[in-house]
Amino acid sequence: MIHRLLLICLSVPLVWADQQPIVSAIEFKGHLITKDYIIEREIQHPIDVPLDSAVARMDRERIYNLGIFADVTWRAIPLEDLTVILEYKVIETSLRILPGGGPVYEEDYGWSFGGMLRINNFRGRNEKFMLGGSTGARRAYFFTFNNPWIVGDHVSLDVMTGKSITAHPFLPYERNVTTAEINLGRYFGYNHKARVGFEWEKKTFSNDEDTLEYYYIAPQGSYIYDTRDIYRDPSKGILIVQGFYSHVEFDSDKQNLWWSQSYSFYHSLVKSDRKLTAAFNVSYLTAFGDVDEVWVSWLGGAKTVRGWSIPNSTIYTNVDNAYRFGNHFAIISTELRQTIIPTSVFTTDLFNWKQEYGLSAIAFVDVGFINKERKKLFGELPMAGMGFGFRIPAPMIGTIGLDYGWGYRDGEFIDQVLHLVIGQKF
Structure with missing residues (x-):
């Protein structure tokens, strides 16, 4: 066993110096809430090809840009057969569910007091859900839902509805808005x-x-x-x-x-x-x-x-x-x-x-x-x-x-x- 480990330690640097090792598997870990496929579908590095650090780095950036992880890293883990496992490690942000209320400031209108329930990474599917309302400078209630990849290849859905009453910043009017919106x-x-x-x-x-x-x-x-x-x-x-x-x-x-x-x-x-x-x-x-x-x-x-x-x-x-x-x-x-x-x-x-x-x-x-x-x-x-x-x-x-x-x-x-x-x- 010691002889085999010594052989690997001596051989891997020589092989890697000549060419990048073959990626025999891709793994990811560290997620507790997020569904596997949310991470997996952002990874573009193929297996059974030489390790491409540029592609791995771009994969890391895409996963991080989902906005649900505090940190994302990657590494290549050498194996005895001189191939490597490409591993992505994520750390999920703990502040995922925010129920609460407090003062809210908007530059256009001033101070309001609002309350809401906001859930990021809803159901572990990178969905965003928000329900809330406010009184004061803005009297409002609203509901929003977003799924950045609901079907097909990055097909997203955004839905929003609500009502808002504010004073116009400089015209002598009170502005009353009722709205419903959907985007694909x-x-x-x-x-x-x-x-x-x-x-x-x-x-x-x-x-x-x-x-x-x-x-x-x-x-x-x-x-x-x-x-x-x-x-x-x-x-x-x-x-x-x-x-x-x-x-x-x-x-x-x-x-x-x-x-x-x-x-x-x-x-x-x-x-x-x-x-x-x-x-x-x-x-x-x-x-x-x-x-x-x-x-x-x-x-x-x-x-x-x-x-x-x-x-x-x-x-x-x-x-x-x-x-x-x-x-x-x-x-x-x-x-x-x-x-x-x-x-x-x-x-x-x-x-x-x-x-x-x-x-x-x-x-x-x-x-x-x-x-x-x-x-x-x-x-x-x-x-x-x-x-x-x-x-x-x-x-x-x-x-x-x-x-x-x-x-x-x-x-x-x-x-x-x-x-x-x-x-x-x-």
Whole structure:
């Protein structure tokens, strides 16, 4: 027996130096809730072929991008016959079921108190289920369900229904929305993704003097080209998103169409656990048709140009601030993302709790143009925002953080804002 082990120890390095060993089996372990096939269908490395570390690494990234594991690793285990077992080890995130309530802040509306039941990896099938409601700035109830691979080859299903009542950020209306939505998606390979669906919606804008009612069906869809390695915090890759959203009204001849485009690029300048990544994005939105005032877009806030607050009625009614509103906009954003504490997993003896932790810092610059007329989009001076922020990993939502920015236009700093950020801006 000792002689055989010595032979393996001497032979394996010689064989591996000449060529990669043959993968005779693939195994995965560490999952308690997740069904085997959820992991297995993401593994593309074949058996009975030489080990390809690039394919194994991409398999690891696909499994991690499911969003249900705190960590995923792979290794090759040598066998006596000089082949290897390719093993993927996963650690499931412990925070999978979240029943609870508490204060909720939305930059557009303010503070609410909400309660919900959210289940990630529902039934161990990577489904997401959420039921909840809130009162305060947003009075709402909602139900959502998502299955990213319900049938066939990456055919996904999203269903959502609910009702929401909020005050419009800057128009003198209370907005009452009742909605039901269904979408189907499909992968074409692993880089091309398409999604189509529709939304049935009834929206009422009302005050003491007037009521505006819109009752429509909204066909919608998107195409995505995605080569990012890790969705939550990419080190490299490209993300291109083309989307449309339209209104076909039941009680009017009006029809509207919004076309959105987003182009994101990621490249690590320093490749290590404490990586430094440069990220760049260009976004564009344009509208077609009869666009009423209640559908007007604006710049300001964490999702558009940071360093500027969400506009209120005082800002909107001041004609000197017309440069902040329109039906067409273009935004250019760049970020430097520095990992300070690499993402890791800690485990406690209490309930065998497993949780990710980490910390990254960003510096950002946003530049935005907006106008009510497409041909005049770049005719005004742009809004700019610059600042810094922090991100930490958060189960269920990816990352959470704070951005502090200064708003700049026409030679002076006009605004400064602290933004609560859920996920990455792009």
